[in-house]
Amino acid sequence: xxxxxxxxxxxQSKLLPRDVEIPKPQKDEILFKVKSTAxxxxxxxxxxxxxxxxxxxxGTEAAGEIVGLGxxxxxxxxxxxxxxxxxxxxxxxxxxxxLIKEYQTxxxxxxxxxxxxxxxxxxxxxxxDAVVTYGKLSKDQITLITSISSxxxxxxxxxxxxxxxxxxxxxxxxxxxxxxxxxxxxxxxxTPEQNLTKKLxxxxxxxxxxxxxxxxxxxxxxAMNALSFKGIIVNVGYMDGMDNVPINIRKVHAQRYxxxxxxxxxxxxxDIIKTVEGFKRDILPHLDTDxxxxxxxxxxxxxxxxxxxxxxxxxxxxxKIVITL
Amino acid sequence: xxxxxxxxxxxQSKLLPRDVEIPKPQKDEILFKVKSTAxxxxxxxxxxxxxxxxxxxxGTEAAGEIVGLGxxxxxxxxxxxxxxxxxxxxxxxxxxxxLIKEYQTxxxxxxxxxxxxxxxxxxxxxxxDAVVTYGKLSKDQITLITSISSxxxxxxxxxxxxxxxxxxxxxxxxxxxxxxxxxxxxxxxxTPEQNLTKKLxxxxxxxxxxxxxxxxxxxxxxAMNALSFKGIIVNVGYMDGMDNVPINIRKVHAQRYxxxxxxxxxxxxxDIIKTVEGFKRDILPHLDTDxxxxxxxxxxxxxxxxxxxxxxxxxxxxxKIVITL
Numbered sequence: 001x002x003x004x005x006x007x008x009x010x011x012q013s014k015l016l017p018r019d020v021e022i023p024k025p026q027k028d029e030i031l032f033k034v035k036s037t038a039x040x041x042x043x044x045x046x047x048x049x050x051x052x053x054x055x056x057x058x059g060t061e062a063a064g065e066i067v068g069l070g071x072x073x074x075x076x077x078x079x080x081x082x083x084x085x086x087x088x089x090x091x092x093x094x095x096x097x098x099l100i101k102e103y104q105t106x107x108x109x110x111x112x113x114x115x116x117x118x119x120x121x122x123x124x125x126x127x128x129d130a131v132v133t134y135g136k137l138s139k140d141q142i143t144l145i146t147s148i149s150s151x152x153x154x155x156x157x158x159x160x161x162x163x164x165x166x167x168x169x170x171x172x173x174x175x176x177x178x179x180x181x182x183x184x185x186x187x188x189x190x191t192p193e194q195n196l197t198k199k200l201x202x203x204x205x206x207x208x209x210x211x212x213x214x215x216x217x218x219x220x221x222x223a224m225n226a227l228s229f230k231g232i233i234v235n236v237g238y239m240d241g242m243d244n245v246p247i248n249i250r251k252v253h254a255q256r257y258x259x260x261x262x263x264x265x266x267x268x269x270x271d272i273i274k275t276v277e278g279f280k281r282d283i284l285p286h287l288d289t290d291x292x293x294x295x296x297x298x299x300x301x302x303x304x305x306x307x308x309x310x311x312x313x314x315x316x317x318x319x320k321i322v323i324t325l
Numbered sequence: 326x327x328x329x330x331x332x333x334x335x336x337q338s339k340l341l342p343r344d345v346e347i348p349k350p351q352k353d354e355i356l357f358k359v360k361s362t363a364x365x366x367x368x369x370x371x372x373x374x375x376x377x378x379x380x381x382x383x384g385t386e387a388a389g390e391i392v393g394l395g396x397x398x399x400x401x402x403x404x405x406x407x408x409x410x411x412x413x414x415x416x417x418x419x420x421x422x423x424l425i426k427e428y429q430t431x432x433x434x435x436x437x438x439x440x441x442x443x444x445x446x447x448x449x450x451x452x453x454d455a456v457v458t459y460g461k462l463s464k465d466q467i468t469l470i471t472s473i474s475s476x477x478x479x480x481x482x483x484x485x486x487x488x489x490x491x492x493x494x495x496x497x498x499x500x501x502x503x504x505x506x507x508x509x510x511x512x513x514x515x516t517p518e519q520n521l522t523k524k525l526x527x528x529x530x531x532x533x534x535x536x537x538x539x540x541x542x543x544x545x546x547x548a549m550n551a552l553s554f555k556g557i558i559v560n561v562g563y564m565d566g567m568d569n570v571p572i573n574i575r576k577v578h579a580q581r582y583x584x585x586x587x588x589x590x591x592x593x594x595x596d597i598i599k600t601v602e603g604f605k606r607d608i609l610p611h612l613d614t615d616x617x618x619x620x621x622x623x624x625x626x627x628x629x630x631x632x633x634x635x636x637x638x639x640x641x642x643x644x645k646i647v648i649t650l
């Protein structure tokens with residue numbers, strides 16, 4: 001089969017095709033024919049945490065049709081349509097066939113296209129952890145999502161709206177803010193913004209409940225200064241490269257603030273299961289209306305996957321970049 | 326009745342007696358004869374958050390016998406023995422009689438002396454929030470308690486041992502560490518300590534699960550560097566006056582750390598009820614063995630309460646300073 005591997009050429013990551021064997025499922029794994037997969041920026045950052053493995057195809061999520069079952073699999077049959085993260089297996093998702101652990105699988109609702117399904121796993125599960133598991137967002141609360149056009153940011157917007165919350169988003173691009181307003185974002189702020197705290201307090205009428213911080217340290221204290229009592233900050237990304245943030249722990253103490261990090265770099269199987277099951281229960285049933293679909297920026301064909309990677313690295317997209325096979 | 330009021334004399338707080346009317350209970354309040362009360366440092370810091378009110382007796386917790394019931398009270402009768410925080414009423418606990426909201430009350434187990442009961446409410450409820458509500462400490466985990474000789478620190482030690490955890494404590498005093506070892510503290514570190522992170526990692530064999538930080542910013546990063554995956558830091562006090570702490574949010578992110586503040590300065594009635602009910606359910610039934618009693622440093626008579634305050638402000642005590650009437 002054809003599979004794409006991440007290779008570093010001239011100090012830049014590239015996706016290059018190879019011809020490899022179709023992988024074989026372990027007893028808790030499922031083999032599926034990939035119909036659609038999606039790109040994640042982290043996989044292309046040279047020296048980054050999620051950098052590809054030269055011995056297996058790149059790619060972390062896909063949607064497809066089951067063609068093989070490990071001996072322990074009881075809940076699926078050949079032909080079932082699934083989506084999910086392929087992490088923890090010997091295969092990647094940038095391939096014609098891929099393996100997936102059963103506990104990572106999500107059945108695809110009938111109304112979904114392959115492209116929509118492939119855009120869900122990585123971003124929506126991370127956004128679920130940020131907004132629901134750690135963020136505890138509830139109806140009529142207000143969340144701030146920094147770098148809201150990022151894939152997790154855009155998924156966080158959709159999940160927040162499903163929960164009945166109001167969403168403030170930040171982006172450096174006026175165009176991106178306009179597009180995301182059409183997806184339900186209630187208030188957009190173009191950054192950098194000198195008076196960010198004041199704008200947040202003005203819009204939220206006294207304080208935001210949750211910050212989903214996809215940007216990093218540069219907005220941390222502006223956001224914290226606009227938090228209401230028992231406010232929560234969930235750190236999701238650090239695109240600005242500002243890792244060190246001076247925080248006032250007396251303020252954290254008096255206001256009962258909580259600060260969390262939710263990277264999946266070292267996450268345990270138990271926590272993965274809780275996230276996948278929680279997402280299926282709380283969000284998936286509400287993710288099939290016109291307003292609440294995953295936000296897809298552009299679809300590339302499998303043969304053009306490296307052009308998709310290049311497009312992604314130029315930071316132009318809003319939401320997901322999907323690859324169709 | 327005789328009641329003590331906090332007054333500022335020559336820029337120092339003092340407890341001075343006055344003769345005042347016995348207060349009358351509102352419909353959700355209970356009037357009780359104070360048998361024992363306890364001191365809390367926060368109440369004596371000039372300009373501090375919890376500074377006394379010149380119009381009501383000082384003091385935030387007590388144990389005593391019920392002598393009057395508001396019209397809504399159904400679960401208590403005259404003569405019942407209760408303890409609790411008297412916050413939110415028109416009276417203070419440094420008085421012969423005090424009011425208490427029913428939702429703040431805890432029935433005193435038969436085996437308790439009045440002195441032991443009075444030592445419980447403020448410190449154990451705060452320590453419960455730190456160790457259980459936010460800290461999620463479980464059996465065989467390891468907690469670090471900084472300034473462990475403080476009243477909340479010592480209560481955190483007792484609660485952690487009831488839960489079956491191991492406890493590392495820090496203190497500037499070798500004598501205090503020795504005394505607290507006799508109450509079950511597994512490992513003591515005298516601070517300041519240059520190699521604090523290394524000592525913590527050595528003792529915990531790879532990482533501590535929870536930091537109950539009663540000291541403040543000066544030990545924050547040393548403690549964070551010794552946290553295991555999904556470790557939690559709960560900020561309880563800031564005796565060192567170091568409020569601003571530079572934290573590495575990339576590390577918080579990768580390790581799924583959580584940082585919380587748990588001041589009661591603005592806490593809501595719903596959260597108070599959860600804490601009081603949780604403490605009654607999880608800890609109180611196990612708080613009557615020799616090892617697990619509240620740690621009392623010294624008992625003063627009501628007539629000597631201002632000497633007790635002075636003793637407290639000299640930072641010599643381990644655990645609670647109790648006042649008996």
